[in-house]
Amino acid sequence: MTIRARFxxxxxxxxxIGGARTALFSWLHARKHGGKFVLRIEDTDLERxxxxxxxxxxxxxxxxxxxxxxxxxxxxxxxxxxxxxIQRLLDEDKAYYCYCTREELEAMRAEQMARKEKPRYDGRCxxxxxxxxxxxxxxxxxxxxDGVVVVEDLIxxxxxxQNSELDDLIIARSDGSPTYNLTVVVDDLDMTVSHxxxxxxxxxxxxxxxxxxxxxxxxxxxxxxxxxxxxxxxxKLSKRVHGESVSVIxxxxxxxLPEALLNYLVRLGWSHGDQEVFxxxxxxxxxxxxxxxxxxxSINPSKLLWLNQHYIMQSPVEHIAHxxxxxxxxxxxxxxxxxxxxEVAKVQQERAKTLVEMAEMSSYFYHDFAEFEEKAxxxxxxxxxxxxxxxxxxxxxALEDWTAENxxxxxxxASETLELKMGKVAQPLRVAVSGRAATPSIDITLYLxxxxxxxxxxxxxxxxxxxxxxxx
RNA sequence: GCUCCUAUCGUCUAGCUGGUCAGGACGCCGGCCUCUCACGCCGGUAACAGGGGUUCGAGUCCCCUUGGGAGCGCCA
Numbered sequence: 001m002t003i004r005a006r007f008x009x010x011x012x013x014x015x016x017i018g019g020a021r022t023a024l025f026s027w028l029h030a031r032k033h034g035g036k037f038v039l040r041i042e043d044t045d046l047e048r049x050x051x052x053x054x055x056x057x058x059x060x061x062x063x064x065x066x067x068x069x070x071x072x073x074x075x076x077x078x079x080x081x082x083x084x085x086i087q088r089l090l091d092e093d094k095a096y097y098c099y100c101t102r103e104e105l106e107a108m109r110a111e112q113m114a115r116k117e118k119p120r121y122d123g124r125c126x127x128x129x130x131x132x133x134x135x136x137x138x139x140x141x142x143x144x145x146d147g148v149v150v151v152e153d154l155i156x157x158x159x160x161x162q163n164s165e166l167d168d169l170i171i172a173r174s175d176g177s178p179t180y181n182l183t184v185v186v187d188d189l190d191m192t193v194s195h196x197x198x199x200x201x202x203x204x205x206x207x208x209x210x211x212x213x214x215x216x217x218x219x220x221x222x223x224x225x226x227x228x229x230x231x232x233x234x235x236k237l238s239k240r241v242h243g244e245s246v247s248v249i250x251x252x253x254x255x256x257l258p259e260a261l262l263n264y265l266v267r268l269g270w271s272h273g274d275q276e277v278f279x280x281x282x283x284x285x286x287x288x289x290x291x292x293x294x295x296x297x298s299i300n301p302s303k304l305l306w307l308n309q310h311y312i313m314q315s316p317v318e319h320i321a322h323x324x325x326x327x328x329x330x331x332x333x334x335x336x337x338x339x340x341x342x343e344v345a346k347v348q349q350e351r352a353k354t355l356v357e358m359a360e361m362s363s364y365f366y367h368d369f370a371e372f373e374e375k376a377x378x379x380x381x382x383x384x385x386x387x388x389x390x391x392x393x394x395x396x397x398a399l400e401d402w403t404a405e406n407x408x409x410x411x412x413x414a415s416e417t418l419e420l421k422m423g424k425v426a427q428p429l430r431v432a433v434s435g436r437a438a439t440p441s442i443d444i445t446l447y448l449x450x451x452x453x454x455x456x457x458x459x460x461x462x463x464x465x466x467x468x469x470x471x472x
Numbered sequence: 473g474c475u476c477c478u479a480u481c482g483u484c485u486a487g488c489u490g491g492u493c494a495g496g497a498c499g500c501c502g503g504c505c506u507c508u509c510a511c512g513c514c515g516g517u518a519a520c521a522g523g524g525g526u527u528c529g530a531g532u533c534c535c536c537u538u539g540g541g542a543g544c545g546c547c548a
C-alpha cells in the first residue's frame with residue numbers, strides 16, 4: 001500500500017502555527033515512507049472562506065518548503081460528487097430527510113441541557129415519510145443506534161466510542177450543500193488517503209466519519225490525532241488574544257528562517273532522544289508518527305529565538321545575505337550602495353537572533369546614523385575620550401591600505417602611546433563610528449564602514465564632545 | 473452537564489518491555505574568554521499533580537480524585 005497523507009485546512013485565515021505543524025507532520029510521514037502528500041482546501045463554508053486565505057495558506061506552505069505532490073483540491077469544485085454520494089445514502093436508506101426547523105432543534109437542545117443531558121438530535125424525523133409544508137429539509141445520516149466504533153489511532157491507541165453517544169448528523173444543509181463530516185469522508189476516499197493526520201480536536205468526529213465510511217462500504221484510513229499546540233500562556237491559540245504571533249508569515253516578517261521554525265515545530269510533541277537540532281533530511285529519516293506525544297504543548301518563543309540564532313550562525317553566509325537583503329530593503333536600505341552584504345552578513349551572523357535584528361544592527365554600515373545612542377554617548381563620548389579619538393583619527397587618516405589589520409594596528413598603537421587600555425580608545429571610537437556601544441570587533445566595523453565615513457563620523461563625535469564640554 | 477483526550481523542571485522533552493544521583497534543551501543565575509556586543513566554554517537553578525493499590529521494588533502498570541484540553545452547530 002502506498003502511503004498517502006494530506007493536509008486539509010479551511011481557508012478562513014492565515015496559516016497558523018498549529019496548522020503548520022500538522023502539515024509538517026503529515027508531510028514528514030509521507031516523505032519518510034516515499035508516499036504522496038496531498039493538499040486539500042476545505043472551503044465548503046462559503047461565508048467564511050476567502051481567496052486571500054487560500055493564498056495566505058499557499059504562501060505559508062511555500063515559505064516553509066512543504067511542497068505537495070497533489071492539489072490543491074478545492075471542495076467547492078466537488079459539489080456534484082458530494083450530491084451524488086448523499087443521494088446514494090438516501091436511496092439506500094442510510095440517510096433521511098429531516099424537516100425540523102432550527103428553532104425546534106434549538107428548543108430541543110435547550111431542554112436536554114436543562115436535563116443535564118448531552119445535547120443531541122433525538123431522531124424524531126427518522127421514520128418520517130412525508131414532507132412538511134414550507135420547510136426545506138436537511139439530510140441526516142442514519143447513525144447506527146448501538147454497538148461501538150473503535151478508532152485505532154497511531155498516537156492515542158485504541159479509542160472506543162459508543163454509538164449511543166452519537167446522533168444523526170446533518171450531511172446536507174437545506175440548500176443542498178454538503179457539510180464537513182461528509183466531504184471529508186468522500187474526499188479521503190476519492191483521494192485514496194491512507195493516513196489522516198490531523199489535530200486532536202477532530203478525534204470526536206472520527207467515529208462519525210468511520211460510520212459514514214462503512215455505510216459507503218469503505219474501510220477507514222489510518223488515523224493519527226496530534227496533540228494541540230497552546231499559546232505561551234497555556235491558553236488555546238487564537239488570533240483574537242494572541243494576535244499575529246500565530247501566523248506563519250508573520251514569523252517570516254519578524255526575521256525567522258523557515259528551517260528554524262520547522263525545527264522548532266517538529267520538537268513540539270515529538271523528540272528523538274536528546275537531539276534538538278534537525279535538518280529537514282534528518283527529520284524525514286528520524287520522524288515516526290508513532291513517536292508523537294499525546295499531551296498538548298505550549299509554544300516557547302525564547303527557544304524558537306535560540307534556534308533561529310543557531311540557524312543564522314550555521315547557515316552559509318550567502319543564504320543569510322539573501323534574507324538580510326530582504327530585511328534591509330524593508331528598512332529602505334539599498335545594500336548595493338555600501339559594503340559587500342556578504343561581509344556584513346558574515347560579521348553579524350553570530351550576533352543576531354533574527355534577521356530583522358541583523359538588518360537593524362547593520363544600518364550604520366550603509367548610511368550615517370541620525371544620532372548617537374544616548375546611553376552609549378553619555379558613557380563613551382566624554383572629554384577624556386577626545387585625545388584618544390583624535391589620535392586614532394590621525395592614524396586612520398594616514399592609512400594607505402584600509403584593511404582590518406592596519407586599522408587594528410592603528411588602534412593598538414594609539415592606545416599604547418597614550419598608555420591606555422585598548423577599550424578606552426576602542427569604545428569611544430566604536431560609538432563615534434556606529435552610534436552604538438555594541439558592534440562587531442572594532443577593526444572589522446571600521447573597515448566595513450569605510451575610511452571616508454569613519455573620518456567624517458569621528459569628526460562629528462569630536463564636535464559632539466566639544467559641545468558637551470562647553471555646555472558643562 | 474455528557475462523551476473523549478491528557479498530566480515529568482517555568483517551557484519543550486528523555487526515561488523501550490518497572491531497579492537512573494530522574495537525563496538533555498531553552499530560559500534564568502554565576503564564572504571564564506574579551507576592544508563592546510555576541511559566540512564559545514565551565515558551573516548552578518528547577519520536575520515525576522494528589523491519593524490508593526499491584527510488586528521485594530512504581531515516574532513507568534491499575535483505579536480514584538484534582539487540574540488542563542477537545543467535542544456535543546444547517547462551522548470546519
